[in-house]
Amino acid sequence: MIRLTNIEKSFGPLAVLRGVSLTVAEGSVTALIGPSGSGKSTLLRCVNLLEIPEAGELVLGEETVRFTARPPDRETIRRVRLQTGMVFQNFQLFPHRTALGNVMESLLVVLKWPEAKARARAMELLDKVGLAHRADAWPAQLSGGQQQRVAIARALASSPRVLLCDEPTSALDPELALEVVEVLTQLAREGTTMMIATHDLRLAASVAQEAALLEAGEIVESGPARELFTSPRQERTRRFISTLR
Numbered sequence: 001m002i003r004l005t006n007i008e009k010s011f012g013p014l015a016v017l018r019g020v021s022l023t024v025a026e027g028s029v030t031a032l033i034g035p036s037g038s039g040k041s042t043l044l045r046c047v048n049l050l051e052i053p054e055a056g057e058l059v060l061g062e063e064t065v066r067f068t069a070r071p072p073d074r075e076t077i078r079r080v081r082l083q084t085g086m087v088f089q090n091f092q093l094f095p096h097r098t099a100l101g102n103v104m105e106s107l108l109v110v111l112k113w114p115e116a117k118a119r120a121r122a123m124e125l126l127d128k129v130g131l132a133h134r135a136d137a138w139p140a141q142l143s144g145g146q147q148q149r150v151a152i153a154r155a156l157a158s159s160p161r162v163l164l165c166d167e168p169t170s171a172l173d174p175e176l177a178l179e180v181v182e183v184l185t186q187l188a189r190e191g192t193t194m195m196i197a198t199h200d201l202r203l204a205a206s207v208a209q210e211a212a213l214l215e216a217g218e219i220v221e222s223g224p225a226r227e228l229f230t231s232p233r234q235e236r237t238r239r240f241i242s243t244l245r
């Protein structure tokens with residue numbers, strides 16, 4: 001479903017991803033853990049081509065992108081973006097759109113759906129995240145947890161193959177984080193493919209079947225989440241996990 005092979009990404013002289021390979025099966029959830037600055041966000045951004053790697057290969061469904069000195073063309077980038085949904089740490093809702101307007105936006109602007117069809121789909125998604133009753137609220141009128149749930153609904157609007165979540169609970173108090181964990185857990189049960197960068201072991205343990213530890217742009221260890229969290233093979237993994245508890 002998603003296969004990253006030998007992904008390399010630098011910012012100037014700084015090599016941020018140094019040959020990362022990772023496979024995410026359809027319907028599975030992979031937690032990306034690792035210290036701050038290890039390259040988790042950059043890796044997620046390479047999957048939706050918000051960042052363009054210098055080398056390596058990305059397979060996303062039927063799409064195969066080989067990264068060379070020449071960047072992928074705009075049409076390829078557009079097709080890959082349409083197959084991914086992104087959820088950010090700080091929600092990034094459009095402040096001048098209601099909850100419903102936020103979820104409808106890409107359906108209207110990118111996919112050019114008619115208004116009524118976009119509205120129906122957006123209401124369905126707001127209902128899925130438990131916020132149909134707040135459809136007309138402005139982002140500023142919603143709690144952080146509610147804003148993040150709207151952001152999740154928005155990311156799902158175009159039925160992406162994969163939901164990319166970058167520290168989706170990090171900006172939230174534990175109580176509000178819980179409602180986001182519950183929504184992501186439900187999506188996982190329904191078979192939504194996800195990659196989640198997180199420091200939140202509760203989130204990782206309840207949502208992810210697979211996990212990978214990234215350190216300084218390299219995958220130290222990857223495998224079933226439960227094993228990685230409870231009986232890691234690598235000493236470095238054990239040490240990092242102990243900092244999260």
Ligand code: ADP
Pocket residue numbers: 011014016034035036037038039040041042043
């Ligand atoms: P993480 O999400 O694991 O904290 P990031 O992927 O955000 O790590 O960052 C990895 C490294 O890349 C950090 O050293 C960060 O400062 C650097 N970095 C990230 N984005 C950029 C950018 N656009 N320009 C320059 N350096 C960047």
Ligand code: MG
Pocket residue numbers: 040041042166167197
């Ligand atoms: Mg990050």
